[in-house]
Amino acid sequence: MSSPVCRAAAIALTGIEGTTVMVEAALSQQLPGMAIIGLPDAALAEAKLRVRTATAQASLPLADRFVLINLSPAALPKQGSGFDLAIALAALSASRHLPPGRLPGTAHIGELGLDGGLRRPTGLLSAVLAAKSLGFERVMVPAICSAEAALVPGIEVVAVRDLAGAVAWHRGDPADRAGWWLEPRPARSAPLARAEGSEPRGDPDREPAGAPDMADVIGQPEAVEALTVAAAGRHHVSLLGPPGAGKTLLATRLPSILPDLTTEESLLASSIASLGDSSLTRLVSRPPFESPHHTASAVAIIGGGDSSGVRPGAITRACHGVLFLDEAPELPRSVLDALRQPLESGVIEIHRSHLRATLPANVQLVIAANPCPCGNAGSPDTAEQCRCSPSVRVRYLQRISGPLSDRIDLRLTVRRVSTALLGESMPRRLGSRELRERVTLARDRAAARLTGTPWRVNGELPGTWLRGSAARLPRGDTAVLDRALSRGALTLRGYDRALRVAWTIADLEGKERPGRQELARALVLRGGAMP
Known part of the structure; x- marks a missing residue:
């Protein structure tokens, strides 16, 4: 008599977009063992070892037969350790340790430790958002990151401490002694807050101590007003001027005058932030700011992908915020020109032989450049004379191509501030x-x-x-x-x-x-x- 096929639902992420994966488990008359099929990557293929050890540690050993795990759809590449919980529960159901009734209707997201404990997988918030959009009403996640999953409104979050707690919930054991509970849903009217590790919002009439403020900019009223225009319309900006003129100072203060993110923007920015290793306890409410070094590669700025998954670049991490490229002419021209399409469309499309992903890239671009390699060209406010030849100056600025420059709405020339402007007679500077x-x-x-x-x-x-x-x-x-x-x-x-x-x-x-x-x-x- 053949063994029944037991199924548990999981979520596969491609970038920040999710697909339902049904984890199928069946027993066969072979020597004890386990195999995982369905295009798993190396981390996912190793789940068979984690699952066998974790189930034994939880006093829930698998049947003494061969367990075959299929990840459907089989043609979709799958990455990461977030499938561990679904694989373990499907295998335990096939081994008759728990009823299969609620397994397919619940999205299971979590990495297994050898002791049966559950850990946060990368991109948890993105996976929960995807589960909601795919029609799931319930998601099971590790207890240590359940607060992050509960940030998504409209979906029930089952928090479990370990594999035994997950089995207990599926068996219907009471929550008070089974190692699981339901996370309370966030209030609809609750204000959004910054991600963990950021300054608290506090009083809106007072900026947090030490926060960047536009009042820090001295003697550049025209540039401050131009950045105000840029912030109001979300326009791209270029800053041209000698070293020490305040280009970086201006760019880093731009996010401080941008409005808070809307609810939709906040969820998207938070889901992108969740692709990192840190768990979020609050949604991102302020526009993000990314400033990659001028030695960064195209993959670091634009993003990329291979068989191990999609890697968002700085332009995606800065979505609904500011992407600042300092010393822009020092970046390879190919990297700068790769920005042209996403600046128009607001998305990045990554195409590989076995992978296609679309990542958000709705950013406000700020680029800063010196007028020449030495930085003194055309600057009457410096004692040092430019020693660059005219051809060198032209080639330097031509690294920013015409098509990219044409996509810049505001082009500002910033001069060094005279010492005469540092006195007390200066007009009052507006704060952020x-x-x-x-x-x-x-x-x-x-x-x-x-x-x-x-x-x-x-x-x-x-x-x-x-x-x-x-x-x-x-x-x-x-x-x-x-x-x-x-x-x-x-x-x-x-x-x-x-x-x-x-x-x-x-x-x-x-x-x-x-x-x-x-x-x-x-x-x-x-x-x-x-x-």
């Missing part, structure tokens, strides 16, 4: 909280105007919509941009991006629509020559 209030109001105006469209900020608007009947501006107002386009000072993409910036300036000033002044200012911020 005040600027963030302005940015939030401007985004609210844009969101109200864009109601009924798929866009929320001006930086996302396509040129067809900006030049269409819904947002077309009078020719008399757009004359300054039309002349720049006719002279070749702007491409059509640059024309559209200048329109985006003009709408953002109007939102910051509380105007219903941009006029000549806003359009001219947008052209100047883009670095275009005025007629």
